[in-house]
Amino acid sequence: MPDSPKPTPSSPAPTTGLNLTSWSPGEDVIEVQRTPAPGAARGTWRTFAETVRGLATTFGRFRETPVTVQYPEEKTPVYPRFRGRHKLHRFEDTHLEKCVGCSLCAAACPADCIRVVAAENTPENRVSPGERYAAVYEINLSRCIFCGYCEIACPFDAITMGHDYELSDYDRSDLIFTKEMLLAEPLERTPLRNEGE
């Protein structure tokens, strides 16, 4: 074909975009430092020696006692600020509930898992020292994210986060904790971490 001259090897590559053929890494590339590749005999010896060293390492682990925490029997202790299952509190002297049904916890809850229905205190039926009390106080623990905002929002320290983390159940409805359950003295199921532990 005389019309189209054959492109010779010396003709420059099309200069559209980055020219990858003539690109060189330059001086900024850091060369990886490797030890010289060992020969057959030294390589075999090195492999053997490193294998023996590895065997010694694992045998050291074998002689130690295991570090496993045998969970259902032993439990990892929690720190004092651990945020577990909630607790509602009463006054120690009058045994009135601290909760006055203000619903600030429900407002603060990002997971929307707290339901509070307030009712008026009457002289015959006084439940809390304030004007109102929580007639219904429910926490849906299957939705709770244990952020602790309810604890911060509460103006009377009526709700705090406990230490209990064993909250599995066979039914979703069993995970809706009512006021009575939250007020009840919780079973001490979770050990607390001691000072400096």
Place this chain on the structure above:
Amino acid sequence: MMLAVVGYYEPWWIQILKAILIFAVGLQLVPVVLLAERKLLGRFQSRYGPNRVGPYGALQPLADILKLLTKEQFRPRTSIGFLFVLAPVISILTAVAAFAIIPFGNTQDIFGTKVGLYGIDVSIGPLYLFAFGGIAFYGIMLGGWSSGSKYSFLGAMRGAAQLISYEVSQGLALLGVIFTAQTLSLTGIVQAQSGMWYIVPQFFGFLIFLTASFAETNRAPFDLTEADAELVGGYNTEFGGGRFASYYFAEYLNVLVVSGIVTTVFLGGWLLPFGIHPPGFLDPFIVLFKMSLVTFLFIWVRATLPRLRYDQLMSFGWKVLLPLATLNALVTAILVVATH
């Protein structure tokens, strides 16, 4: 010291009884090894291993095997049914057959009949082992191929190449021992070690044989046929239930067989050092004790070494192990000729 009777055959009814007994004992050893492996692997990793089923987890293998045997036997639609069923059977058959040649003791007088404490004392001991090792390839090859799955197929192909490569070194490593003992009978080899166990003069042979045996039994660091991370489980990916249990059983029985061979060939079989000659009925326990030590080594290595890359596996087998094994056999041959 009573000499071992090489190539001795009992009446046919004793042979049948022996076959049943040895098979039963071997069958009981497999769950023990299974549990020991899991417990020891746990301890090597600073944990307990299974300890929930039964005292110290002793019933764990029973639970595992019951679970596997009660599972549904399924197979992929693309699989080749006949071979799919046959493959695990081949694996288990060859493993059991190889178990027959491990000598657990000298010939004993039991109720006036001389009984050899082994399945058979074939005059071609190691060759018998390698023959059944050769057939054992088919268990893995056919299993992987007939599954109709690419992962199984890759695992089986790797397995075939690996087993062929390492069987050469394994055989050559035993050659040194055979030259020195000048017999192929395994009881004869044990008898020849009454002066000194072959682990001392044949130390390199021992190392080579052990390394090749790791590859032959598809154990870490040579478990490329299984390679859980890459091949989902390799040749046995598509197997479940009882068929998987058969493969599993065969794998652990192979470990026992190799431990037995190492015990017999390098660790003096039923002989004890320092000229202690215990009564004959203790022989099987000595052999079992030595076998458990070798099995411990197998588990120890599994807990330590990472899996080799495929090309490393091949170059190690052909470029390192095979020349060393050849050299070992050659040097031994020269020494044997020179000293006779």
